[in-house]
Amino acid sequence: MKRVVSALAVSLVFFAVQNVQAFNPQGGNALWGKYAIQTCRSCHKEKGLTALDPHERSREQWEDVFADDYKKLREMSHDFTAVGINDRQLENIYRYLVETSAKNASATSMATSSAAKREKPAPAAKKTTATSRQKSDKKFDMAAGDPGKGRYIFRKCLNCHKKKKVPVVSPGDRTKKAWDRFFAKDFRKIKKAMPDFDTYKYTVSQMEHLHQFLRKYALDADKPKTCE
Numbered sequence: 180m181k182r183v184v185s186a187l188a189v190s191l192v193f194f195a196v197q198n199v200q201a202f203n204p205q206g207g208n209a210l211w212g213k214y215a216i217q218t219c220r221s222c223h224k225e226k227g228l229t230a231l232d233p234h235e236r237s238r239e240q241w242e243d244v245f246a247d248d249y250k251k252l253r254e255m256s257h258d259f260t261a262v263g264i265n266d267r268q269l270e271n272i273y274r275y276l277v278e279t280s281a282k283n284a285s286a287t288s289m290a291t292s293s294a295a296k297r298e299k300p301a302p303a304a305k306k307t308t309a310t311s312r313q314k315s316d317k318k319f320d321m322a323a324g325d326p327g328k329g330r331y332i333f334r335k336c337l338n339c340h341k342k343k344k345v346p347v348v349s350p351g352d353r354t355k356k357a358w359d360r361f362f363a364k365d366f367r368k369i370k371k372a373m374p375d376f377d378t379y380k381y382t383v384s385q386m387e388h389l390h391q392f393l394r395k396y397a398l399d400a401d402k403p404k405t406c407e
């Protein structure tokens with residue numbers, strides 16, 4: 180605890196001095212980032228989003244997420260000032276994600292298991308060492324998922340569609356049955372519509388939430404939705 184407090188104090192001083200500088204991908208302190216990321220995680224957990232475990236992405240993928248002044252994050256529905264996360268903290272978080280995920284890549288099994296243990300504040304990431312791999316092997320359950328959480332995930336689908344000028348999909352475009360077909364057989368129909376789908380990194384749970392959201396507002400649902 181003492182270490183946290185003094186880390187905070189130091190980071191305040193650091194902040195006061197560095198205030199004017201923009202996000203610096205060379206800066207940051209991984210240990211402070213490990214604390215700062217809890218703010219990210221508590222919102223993500225509430226909304227049923229990814230737990231932001233460093234091992235969810237490779238070092239290169241995290242670099243990509245934070246590239247150009249964390250442009251990708253800004254393009255998603257993130258308003259970091261609203262939750263009190265400043266550029267210095269983002270640097271720390273970035274450092275933490277990049278370094279921890281790189282450690283995993285060059286894994287001696289010791290390093291991996293202790294890292295996995297440390298990264299476990301989120302109940303989503305139970306189980307042991309090979310967490311991320313096991314998670315991605317989870318089988319899609321047609322009956323699971325929470326439509327409320329699916330809404331946020333769907334927004335992410337739309338963000339990219341808008342950006343890439345792909346027609347905007349809407350739950351009301353299709354019946355429940357038709358949506359079911361998109362999720363059947365390991366999302367084969369989605370993958371057919373989007374050859375790059377695997378690179379979008381949706382987890383099975385996210386797809387379950389999304390599936391329920393689409394069904395809830397499908398063409399033949401009580402309340403079909405035609406936009407967003």
Ligand code: HEC
Pocket residue numbers: 216218219220222223226228229231244252254255256257262264269272331332334335338379380381
């Ligand atoms: C107040 C809520 C909130 C906070 C705080 C928050 N996020 Fe998010 N995050 C979201 C939402 C909502 C989405 C998905 C919706 C979207 O893409 O627009 C998301 C999506 C993401 C994604 C993409 C997820 C994926 O699997 O593709 C990443 C990466 C991410 N956030 C990182 C962070 C980091 C890092 C922080 C802390 C610096 C953070 N978020 C803080 C709400 C939040």
Ligand code: HEC
Pocket residue numbers: 332333335336337339340343345346348372373374375379381389
């Ligand atoms: C990172 C960008 C991106 C994300 C995220 C994304 N899409 Fe797409 N989507 C595309 C692109 C690009 C196409 C056009 C086909 C192609 O070139 O891959 C497409 C095509 C589609 C199509 C076929 C469109 C049509 O009119 O036939 C559907 C359906 C679709 N996406 C649904 C989704 C759903 C559901 C999600 C969320 C799970 C999603 N997309 C997330 C980029 C994205």
